[in-house]
Amino acid sequence: MKIGFFDSGLGGLTILKAVAKALPEYDYVYYGDTANIPYGDKTEEEIYALTVRGVEYLFKVDCSLVVIACNTASAETARRIQEEFLPTNFPDRKVLGVIVPTIEELNFGKMTKVALLATKRTIESKKYHKELELKGNGNALLIDMATPELVPLIELGELEAATNQAISRIETEAGESEVVVLGCTHYTEIKRGLRAHFKETKNIISQDEVIPEKLKTYLAAHPEIETKLSRGGERVVHLTEHKPYFDQILQQLLGGVMVEEN
Numbered sequence: 001m002k003i004g005f006f007d008s009g010l011g012g013l014t015i016l017k018a019v020a021k022a023l024p025e026y027d028y029v030y031y032g033d034t035a036n037i038p039y040g041d042k043t044e045e046e047i048y049a050l051t052v053r054g055v056e057y058l059f060k061v062d063c064s065l066v067v068i069a070c071n072t073a074s075a076e077t078a079r080r081i082q083e084e085f086l087p088t089n090f091p092d093r094k095v096l097g098v099i100v101p102t103i104e105e106l107n108f109g110k111m112t113k114v115a116l117l118a119t120k121r122t123i124e125s126k127k128y129h130k131e132l133e134l135k136g137n138g139n140a141l142l143i144d145m146a147t148p149e150l151v152p153l154i155e156l157g158e159l160e161a162a163t164n165q166a167i168s169r170i171e172t173e174a175g176e177s178e179v180v181v182l183g184c185t186h187y188t189e190i191k192r193g194l195r196a197h198f199k200e201t202k203n204i205i206s207q208d209e210v211i212p213e214k215l216k217t218y219l220a221a222h223p224e225i226e227t228k229l230s231r232g233g234e235r236v237v238h239l240t241e242h243k244p245y246f247d248q249i250l251q252q253l254l255g256g257v258m259v260e261e262n
Contacts, residue, residue, distance in 0.1 A: 001228050002027040004063030006054045009037040009155055010246065011186030012069030013237075014208045015098070019067075020235060022212035023219075027234040031058050035241035037155070039072040040119030040148045047121070048077045052085055055095060057238070065094045065225055067215065069207075071183050072121045074099045094225060098207050101214040102181060103131045105205055106140040113141050115174035115202075117166060118183030120146040128183065143174040147184075154186045163193030170194075170202075179203045 003026055005016045016030050031054045033039075039047050051073045058066050068074050068081075074097035081095050106114060116128055123146040132140060147169055153162035166187070170180060180202050182188060191206040198204070219226040237250060 001062050001064035002029050002230060002234075004028070004055075004058030004061075004066040005030045005069045006033075006051065006058060006066055006073065007031070007068075007070045007185060008033050008039040008050075008072060009151070009186070010034065010250075011151070011154065011184065011188070013250070014188040015067070015069040015185050015211050016235070018208040019212045019215055022216060024233055025231045027230045027232050028236070029058055029061055029063055030235070030237045032237065032239045034239045034243070034246070038119065038148065038151050039070065040121045040151065042121065044076050047073055048080060051077045052081065055081060055085075056089075059090050059093055061236075061238075063093075064228055065096070067211070068095060068097050069185050069211070071098060071185065071207075072119045073097075074127070076121065076125055076127075094222075096215075096218065098185065098211055099127055099183075100131055100135075101210050102183070102205065102207055103128065103135050103137060104214075105210055106132065106137045106179070106181070108137070108139040111139050111141060112179055113143060113174070113177045114179040114181055115143045115145055115170055115177035116181045116183050117145050117147045117150070117170075117187055119151065120148045122146075122183055128181075140179075143177055145169055145173055147187075150190070151184065151186050154189050159189055159193065163190045163197075166190055166194060167197050170198075177202060179205060181205045182207065 005012050009032055020028055033050055033054055036050055055066050068078050078097035123144045150162045185207055188206045188208040191204050194204050
């Protein structure tokens with residue numbers, strides 16, 4: 001069986017790349033719902049329906065574990081899928097999100113101001129705030145920043161423009177923050193630019209650096225899942241809509257993969 005990754009577009013490929021580097025032996029399948037990007041402006045029910053469709057596809061192609069590598073989908077649907085969809089339809093499969101592992105990184109000894117960059121839907125859901133409260137990481141004070149304008153720029157490969165836009169927003173709205181959480185998997189692509197600009201003044205938390213270690217820990221704690229995973233080093237990408245410029249992004253991120261289309 002394989003490990004699946006679900007995302008609304010191509011941003012989650014950065015998470016897959018990082019996980020595959022840390023755990024290269026396993027087989028991976030990626031589902032990018034590029035026909036319906038962005039998710040940030042959709043309703044909760046729309047996001048749930050689209051995410052369920054993607055997760056169901058991944059299960060049907062032999063994934064035993066699916067990582068929802070999309071903060072908007074994690075915010076709206078991960079727990080609902082875990083509590084409602086899986087018990088009835090796939091009781092032997094698992095779905096994980098990316099928000100809880102990220103929240104676990106916000107464990108500070110003193111009160112720390114954290115700028116949270118995310119899509120409009122993720123910010124509105126207050127999922128980060130709710131999980132922060134559940135985890136008891138009370139020394140992190142979140143400053144919400146809805147930055148949906150970054151996703152299209154990153155999808156088009158306009159990283160400099162996206163970085164400059166993020167810098168401008170952070171300096172204007174959260175200049176006093178000590179930490180910046182990139183709460184969208186697309187935003188991992190601008191972490192280097194942000195670090196180069198802010199240097200030591202802000203700690204940039206990027207999910208492609210968080211999820212691999214968390215997944216490794218999860219698999220070690222769940223041998224009933226880990227022992228069933230196939231080990232062929234295969235990477236397959238399924239996109240619900242393919243565009244020519246995606247090929248360059250796929251080559252850059254994964255070094256060339258098999259791409260399927262609906």
